[in-house]
Amino acid sequence: MDKNISFTLKIWRQNGPKEKGHFDTFQMKDIPGDTSFLEMLDILNEQLISEGKEPVVFDHDCREGICGMCSLYINGHPHGPATGATTCQIYMRRFQDGDTITVEPWRSAGFPVIKDLMVDRSAFDKIMQAGGYVSVRTGAPQDANAILIPKPIADEAMDAASCIGCGACVAACKNGSAMLFVSAKVSQLNLLPQGKPEALKRAKAMLSKMDELGFGNCTNTRACEAECPKCVSITNIARLNRDFIRAKLKD
Amino acid sequence: MWLSNSSVGRKVVMSVTGVALILFLTFHMAMNLVSLFSAEGYNMVCEFLGANWYALAATVILAALFVIHIIYAFWLTMQNRQARGNERYAVTDRPKTVEWASQNMLVLGLIVIVGLGLHLFHFWSKMQLPELMHNMGASVDPMTLSYAADGVFHIENTFASVANVVLYLVWLGALWFHLTHGFWSAMQTLGWNNKVWLNRWKCISNIYTSIVVACFALVIIVFFIKSLI
Known part of the structure; x- marks a missing residue:
């Protein structure tokens, strides 16, 4: 078992392609290292829903690195810090306790933002x-x-x-x-x-x-x-x- | 016209003009080296490349290459910034295999242009330009004219100053970064690349650029040291 970590998430929120976006900050507590990045976002969204807030929108499908749907720009890298892996193949053990993790959508004129972290490809x-x-x-x-x-x-x-x-x-x-x-x-x-x-x-x-x-x-x-x-x-x-x-x- | 309305076409223009400019630099460097061995020989080269029709024709072509290369550089950069979208990333990180020069070609190019302006002021405006003006009937200071083909005199004059030496070396540094990326990148754009040649071209660009830049720097340093003695 990997040890649990706590960290700060900075996530891009945007309501539509023409809307002005901003970062929202969330504190994540005691997340096991063998949680995948997308599972971690699922945990966040469950929390948000139970608090009556709007969940973060992000693309995902197969969660085994072959469909090409997941698309997060994590800490300055598309698909996060690993090489040769998609976002869904990233595990939280790659991050340290106390880190700030910044998550942005693909930014390109060819890929307008649909909502939050989801872009139109x-x-x-x-x-x-x-x-x-x-x-x-x-x-x-x-x-x-x-x-x-x-x-x-x-x-x-x-x-x-x-x-x-x-x-x-x-x-x-x-x-x-x-x-x-x-x-x-x-x-x-x-x-x-x-x-x-x-x-x-x-x-x-x-x-x-x-x-x-x-x-x-x-x-x-x-x-x-x-x-x-x-x-x-x-x-x-x-x-x-x-x-x-x-x-x-x-x- | 595919050279202006397709992305690959525009890059082909950058590559072809860039490679032509690298060839020009190679000839320029070879001529500069002559000044180390024989002042007379160097002045003969200067005489040969004065305001003659062939030297002027070459100058016009060269200037056209520069202008096209620069205009396309700005045009491409503008399009690329537009394609990037309005929103910038909050956090960015450069992967190890990405050369710093490759992402800063425009800035490096601007340094090269400023250096080029300085260089034209130090040499061209005192050598080919007065001869040309004289030939066209303008009145030119006879002293300037008498030194117009004396290249060694101008080299000695320019590189006796520490400030000029430093400026020229900074200029050459920027040129080194610009060319190490530009050379192999041009080959890639022209499609002359594969898994084996990618590393070969990168190696060739590094070595070739280093030799050209080092030889330019050598002339500057030798004349600076000579001026001290």
Whole structure:
């Protein structure tokens, strides 16, 4: 059993995208170290509800690091202090007794706040709709080994596909750029034979959508890659740049 | 035009102008080194790069590269601040793999511009400019004109002052930070990167930048020490 800790929570409260937000401070007492961060917020919300106050709104779903719904900016890091982990995979044992823990929503023009810590990430869906698919008639399923793919390429496509679309890259980027997400979603298809025929079209369509939705310009600070819960590499961004430049030179 | 209306296009402009400016710095550094070995040789270079049509054409291209690089820098920064939203984070922390320079390129660039202004005042305004004005028929002080191609005289003059030496070294320091990020970042933007080359480019940028900046600094320091003797 981990020891119990007590700490101060500073949580961002905001009623809507256009409303003015502020921080609320809560004292948390005797929270066991093996409580997950989201369970800790559940405890807070139970307290708030029993006191007749409004609970804190935050996104969450699978709570096992694969859905990409949880999205808290904890003490200056998207998904908190751990590397390669989502907010739901953070446990309170990472914090010390007496700490002040500041929790903010993803802050980006592309992700307006819905309420408190919940932001609207539907911009990512729009980017996916712009070209994040393979539009061929696939027919009946083929044998798995009908199209041979070299192992290193399959691995790279798989690494790119590990992106869960949580938006931590945008939250971490000082430019509010979504390049890591877009490049991962372009790469997971462009690397494979099935995605190749539409590779250049896809790169153009998804990147233009990203620009159109008001995300920033990538300046290669690498903050996205450092904070990505799935450790997606910025070499995907280089591939997207390459595909995009090739597409434009061909036009 | 994709070079202005797409994010990657705008970054391509930054990369291409940036790499061209790095090449210019390399030539400039190589010419400066001549002054250490032969004053005559250096003055010959200065003569060669006076107000001749080819040197002027190169100056115009160079100035255009600078202006484009700077305009795009401000434009990108403005867009990026807008994309960040109106609300700033209350707590921020820089992950270990994020270079400080990469997040402060505009500030470093501004220091470089101020240094550049100083440098143009110390050298260009006394060398190519008077020759150019003379050729265009303006009246120029004959003393200034007679020293216009005497580069070594101007170097000795400038770096006899401690204040100038310190200012130039600070300028070079900012340039070092600017280039260590700018060099590999340009390669990344042009798409010439992968898991293996990422570290190679970073290593190459550090070494290349260090050599260029160290050689510039060497000339300054040698002439400063000479002025003391």
